[in-house]
Amino acid sequence: MYLKITPKKLIQWLDGLKAxxxxxxxxxxxxxxTYTLSDLQTLPQHYFNSRISPKSLFFPSLQALLGWxxxxxxxxxxxxxxxxxxxxxxxxxxxxxxxxxxxEPVFLKDYQDVFYSQNLLRxxxxxQACQAQCEGSFCEEMGIDPQDSADVDLFFREIPGRYLVKVxxxxxxxxxxxxxxxxxxSEKEWNAGQREIRGRxxxxxxxxxxxxxxxxxxxxxxxxxRRVSDKCINCGVCTYLCPTCHCFDLCDLQMPGQGVRxxxxxxxxxxxxxxxxxxxxxxxxxxxxxxxxxxKFNFFYQNFQTVACVGCGRCVIHCPVNLDLREVLxxxxx
Amino acid sequence: xxxxxxxxxxxxxxxxxxxxxxxxxxxxxxxxxxxQEASLRESFSFVAGQFAEYSVFGEGExxxxxxxxxxxxxHLEFSVKRVGRVTHALHQLNEGDTIGFRGPYGNHFxxxxxxxxxxxxxxxxxxxxPLRSLIHNVVDTRADYREITILYGARSPQDLCFQYxxxxxxxxPSLEMVTTVDVGDDNWKGKVGLVPMxxxxxxxxSKETMAITCGPPIMIRYTLKSLEKLGFTPSQVWTxxxxxxxxxxxxxxxxxxGPLYVCQDGPxxxxxxIKKFTSDEF
Numbered sequence: 045m046y047l048k049i050t051p052k053k054l055i056q057w058l059d060g061l062k063a064x065x066x067x068x069x070x071x072x073x074x075x076x077x078t079y080t081l082s083d084l085q086t087l088p089q090h091y092f093n094s095r096i097s098p099k100s101l102f103f104p105s106l107q108a109l110l111g112w113x114x115x116x117x118x119x120x121x122x123x124x125x126x127x128x129x130x131x132x133x134x135x136x137x138x139x140x141x142x143x144x145x146x147x148e149p150v151f152l153k154d155y156q157d158v159f160y161s162q163n164l165l166r167x168x169x170x171x172q173a174c175q176a177q178c179e180g181s182f183c184e185e186m187g188i189d190p191q192d193s194a195d196v197d198l199f200f201r202e203i204p205g206r207y208l209v210k211v212x213x214x215x216x217x218x219x220x221x222x223x224x225x226x227x228x229x230s231e232k233e234w235n236a237g238q239r240e241i242r243g244r245x246x247x248x249x250x251x252x253x254x255x256x257x258x259x260x261x262x263x264x265x266x267x268x269x270r271r272v273s274d275k276c277i278n279c280g281v282c283t284y285l286c287p288t289c290h291c292f293d294l295c296d297l298q299m300p301g302q303g304v305r306x307x308x309x310x311x312x313x314x315x316x317x318x319x320x321x322x323x324x325x326x327x328x329x330x331x332x333x334x335x336x337x338x339x340k341f342n343f344f345y346q347n348f349q350t351v352a353c354v355g356c357g358r359c360v361i362h363c364p365v366n367l368d369l370r371e372v373l374x375x376x377x378x
Numbered sequence: 379x380x381x382x383x384x385x386x387x388x389x390x391x392x393x394x395x396x397x398x399x400x401x402x403x404x405x406x407x408x409x410x411x412x413x414q415e416a417s418l419r420e421s422f423s424f425v426a427g428q429f430a431e432y433s434v435f436g437e438g439e440x441x442x443x444x445x446x447x448x449x450x451x452x453h454l455e456f457s458v459k460r461v462g463r464v465t466h467a468l469h470q471l472n473e474g475d476t477i478g479f480r481g482p483y484g485n486h487f488x489x490x491x492x493x494x495x496x497x498x499x500x501x502x503x504x505x506x507x508p509l510r511s512l513i514h515n516v517v518d519t520r521a522d523y524r525e526i527t528i529l530y531g532a533r534s535p536q537d538l539c540f541q542y543x544x545x546x547x548x549x550x551p552s553l554e555m556v557t558t559v560d561v562g563d564d565n566w567k568g569k570v571g572l573v574p575m576x577x578x579x580x581x582x583x584s585k586e587t588m589a590i591t592c593g594p595p596i597m598i599r600y601t602l603k604s605l606e607k608l609g610f611t612p613s614q615v616w617t618x619x620x621x622x623x624x625x626x627x628x629x630x631x632x633x634x635x636g637p638l639y640v641c642q643d644g645p646x647x648x649x650x651x652i653k654k655f656t657s658d659e660f
């Protein structure tokens with residue numbers, strides 16, 4: 045189902061949505077793109093990927109899980125209530141939307157993480173087509189169409205004077221159909237709204253199928269992993285900004301008479317990540333880098349039939365030593 | 379989707395009371411614990427080889443196997459060597475103190491494959507803890523198994539855990555018990571030598587036998603080699619692996635060996651499975 049709407053009416057529709065939900069949109073705060081509460085005076089335009097990925101809105105860097113009150117004689121535990129309140133995220137990019145789907149089985153399979161599942165349930169995902177290739181990105185190589193997405197509730201394409209809207213979910217259909225702001229559109233009109241992506245590469249950097257096979261084939265090649273990880277300084281910024289990295293730590297904060305247990309981001313780049321009492325299976329840097337690349341492109345694929353990378357390019361542009369994942373993947377695919 | 383846990387906070391532990399603390403060695407203690415909630419004492423069940431996450435609130439959680447047997451459910455036991463932050467905090471606790479408990483997690487020893495077989499247990503140091511759960515289990519259902527041999531080693535006589543069990547097993551005519559230490563003392567009557575060496579010396583038959591081993595990684599590595607020398611095939615050898623874990627739920631991402639999560643696909647693996655591992659990082 046396809047719809048269209050003028051920018052003015054879209055603002056009106058979002059204003060209506062604001063009565064029942066927080067609306068988050070991309071905005072530049074202190075020079076950095078981020079998703080933040082919007083006053084909806086204008087619609088976001090010409091924005092690039094946020095520095096911190098929207099994963100943090102679902103899997104925050106710090107999440108209180110439970111608390112306790114203790115005295116000499118007793119200890120009472122209380123579970124942190126799952127997050128509530130409806131939200132809508134406008135301007136979600138296809139890569140970041142896919143990342144949320146990739147994380148679903150991690151948090152929902154076998155043992156359901158109620159914090160993640162509630163955050164998904166309470167959020168309306170409003171995707172928006174990209175108009176320019178983000179610096180460092182390789183989304184198309186990862187099989188993501190920067191102008192389309194099935195991982196959101198509604199997906200918007202901007203054309204002069206209008207937004208074309210693809211209705212993806214029932215939830216999206218119910219909300220968009222609730223007023224008379226949207227007009228009917230067609231698949232033909234939708235397809236005609238396809239734009240040339242500014243700065244798009246003529247041909248892909250590498251073949252994902254070759255990367256998937258190559259990561260496993262290269263696994264025993266210690267020299268290869270030593271070489272490609274040589275520059276890495278184990279800062280972990282790639283894992284913190286990555287929309288699909290999900291490794292976490294559990295840690296306690298004790299205050300007088302009470303305490304809180306948190307879940308917080310952790311990183312496989314850190315030497316202490318797998319350190320045990322008597323040994324550390326990934327003490328050497330090349331092993332940790334190999335783990336990260338293989339977890340994403342080999343092991344995750346074996347377990348969940350999708351790679352854990354969307355090609356957003358955050359790790360590429362924010363790496364302090366210019367360790368370019370694209371070059372590593374190219375070397376693997378060779 | 380696991381229906382039982384849906385909607386619940388999967389990180390929330392149950393509260394347990396410490397009902398007894400047994401000093402094992404200079405740096406190892408066994409804790410006897412019981413659910414605060416009476417109904418859980420009845421409904422809780424596990425299988426030998428499974429583990430749990432234990433909390434000292436304010437210090438954090440750590441992973442230990444359940445070292446008591448599912449056949450002896452008056453309370454649960456776990457054994458802890460003092461090495462880091464949480465284990466230090468646990469060692470400060472006394473009878474009557476409260477801890478958190480999440481579990482049981484992971485797979486378990488393959489009881490169905492052990493039935494009607496000779497069993498060979500090979501333990502080292504605190505690695506005896508998971509084997510002890512299974513040994514008590516098979517002793518309590520003795521008729522299901524054939525000959526049972528237990529080989530247990532530690533650095534010195536003072537480092538042997540579960541001395542009360544060793545005595546009882548040693549005095550049990552239906553079990554063969556061998557103890558060894560790296561360095562003995564004047565009173566030591568057992569063997570002297572590393573576990574894999576003593577194993578090759580006592581030469582247990584591999585015929586119709588399943589070997590189950592746990593100990594420090596270096597001991598496991600050499601014990602696996604010795605077992606192969608003795609004619610054990612990879613499907614006759616089982617071990618339980620230790621990896622750093624935080625969640626125990628297959629999510630936090632640190633116990634991976636290749637695509638496997640030790641917390642969910644393990645901790646119990648056959649040598650046959652281990653030989654197929656993509657990675658040697660364990």
